[in-house]
Amino acid sequence: MRIHATRRTVLAGAAAATAVAAAPSVAQATSRNATTAPTAGRGPRVGILLYDGYSLLDPTGPAEILSRLPGATVTMIAERRGPVRTDTGDVAVLADRAIAEVDRLDVLLVPGAGNRGTIGAMENQALLDFIRRVDRHTQFTTSVCTGALVLAAAGLLTAGQRATTYWASAGYLESEFGVVYVPERWVRSGKLVTAAGVSAGLDMSLYLAAELAGDTVAQGIQLAVEYDPRPPFDAGDASQASPELKALALRLLEDSQV
Amino acid sequence: MRIHATRRTVLAGAAAATAVAAAPSVAQATSRNATTAPTAGRGPRVGILLYDGYSLLDPTGPAEILSRLPGATVTMIAERRGPVRTDTGDVAVLADRAIAEVDRLDVLLVPGAGNRGTIGAMENQALLDFIRRVDRHTQFTTSVCTGALVLAAAGLLTAGQRATTYWASAGYLESEFGVVYVPERWVRSGKLVTAAGVSAGLDMSLYLAAELAGDTVAQGIQLAVEYDPRPPFDAGDASQASPELKALALRLLEDSQV
Numbered sequence A, B: 001m002r003i004h005a006t007r008r009t010v011l012a013g014a015a016a017a018t019a020v021a022a023a024p025s026v027a028q029a030t031s032r033n034a035t036t037a038p039t040a041g042r043g044p045r046v047g048i049l050l051y052d053g054y055s056l057l058d059p060t061g062p063a064e065i066l067s068r069l070p071g072a073t074v075t076m077i078a079e080r081r082g083p084v085r086t087d088t089g090d091v092a093v094l095a096d097r098a099i100a101e102v103d104r105l106d107v108l109l110v111p112g113a114g115n116r117g118t119i120g121a122m123e124n125q126a127l128l129d130f131i132r133r134v135d136r137h138t139q140f141t142t143s144v145c146t147g148a149l150v151l152a153a154a155g156l157l158t159a160g161q162r163a164t165t166y167w168a169s170a171g172y173l174e175s176e177f178g179v180v181y182v183p184e185r186w187v188r189s190g191k192l193v194t195a196a197g198v199s200a201g202l203d204m205s206l207y208l209a210a211e212l213a214g215d216t217v218a219q220g221i222q223l224a225v226e227y228d229p230r231p232p233f234d235a236g237d238a239s240q241a242s243p244e245l246k247a248l249a250l251r252l253l254e255d256s257q258v
Helices: A014-020 A024-029 A057-066 A115-122 A125-135 A147-153 A167-177 A200-213 A215-224 A243-256 B014-020 B024-029 B057-066 B115-122 B125-135 B147-153 B167-177 B200-213 B215-224 B243-256
Strands: A045-049 A073-078 A082-085 A092-095 A107-110 A140-144 A186-189 A192-195 B045-049 B073-078 B082-085 B092-095 B107-110 B140-144 B186-189 B192-195
Touching: A045 A057, A045 A125, A057 A073, A057 A107, A057 A140, A057 A200, A057 B057, A073 A082, A073 A092, A107 A125, A107 A147, A107 A200, A115 A147, A125 A140, A125 A147, A140 A147, A140 A200, A147 A167, A147 A192, A167 A243, A186 A200, A192 A200, A200 A215, A215 B243, A243 B215, B045 B057, B045 B125, B057 B073, B057 B107, B057 B140, B057 B200, B073 B082, B073 B092, B107 B125, B107 B147, B107 B200, B115 B147, B125 B140, B125 B147, B140 B147, B140 B200, B147 B167, B147 B192, B167 B243, B186 B200, B192 B200, B200 B215
Parallel strands: A045 A073, A045 A107, A107 A140, A140 A192, B045 B073, B045 B107, B107 B140, B140 B192
Antiparallel strands: A082 A092, A092 B092, A186 A192, B082 B092, B186 B192
């Protein structure tokens, strides 16, 4: 068959969007931004810290959302440049920058991992030094899942502060660091924003998008990634889960990890 | 400070999970699986086809979910091995296998992309040949977002079939291929399962997990990734969005892409 894609857009309305761009309603809706025109390099500099054994969705969900912010750059960073493997060993994301090459970020995000990866990051002084150094100048320093434990190990999340983390790590965050666990999708404490487990990074990132570029842009991003979640089950809330389902969830994690 | 992580688990309950594993309630709950014990290589072989300009969450959301299936392997595949960049150019995921190296898969997933990436894939005969070749033996052949257009270009999704795709590509899917667009999070048509835009791959993957390993395992995975979505806005449903918000969404996409 013949594909007409070269002569038209497969995303109907993309051309129309340009025409609509100057309409008052859109201009007004985006007034909290300087502009939504191409501004690569003039929007927020987002850095995501990869380390061996992270969970794939923790960095990639937020990267998908935050990369749509006008002018944003999203950079994957690790101790050294190159591929960094997930907890299951199945997938590697490329770190385009080494920590030594990164000076200033507007947003730093630390993803979570399984036991091995989380403990490794919590004991990696080079990573913790990087987090502390970059945090001095960020607008937001953030985590997903057990990334909160890494922020705590770096001394950024301290006793008495409110935060969230992976449901199964809440007890550890409280007993080890004296942090007050709040079972929300994301929790802001000053410029620290922590998200709950894995998929909660998506919700937190829309919150961050709204803080950085306004509610309307965040809503535009939500529509851009068609984030109208309708999972086939309602089993994602640990506070409603049976002990058996919690045990199964942790066993599935453990068995899938290398 | 001293970290006690090496002497205990940061995921409280992970040890307990092992103890609970043999309890009748869990054994019963997982009876639709042969086993939930470590079975690496004996579970579903999932292959995700990367190509230049894909949207990051399209392959990574499903990879996160499906990699938790007992014994599953998830492999990132591309025309050639090596890093494959997203539509924004910000992030590269490593393809661990070239299409020529992959013979049989239980699940094939084709992600979506922006205009450039989608058109490129629809016109890449090597990719389309691979999709057709692998599809002969899959249990499920699936897509996320505009990946449905690639399946249609490969001739797998044909006139009169029901499918979903990215909201802004629905008209193109219908006019170009005669496919019947169904605005659901995922649509099954025989062994073809298509998901709506970007984030819908998460919902579809939980459906696939249930089909492959039973409802209880899928629910365990949902809890494992704490997928209890609570975005700060309710703007992800295109059928409820204003023309202005749709225009903004498409403009944010276009401006963020390289």
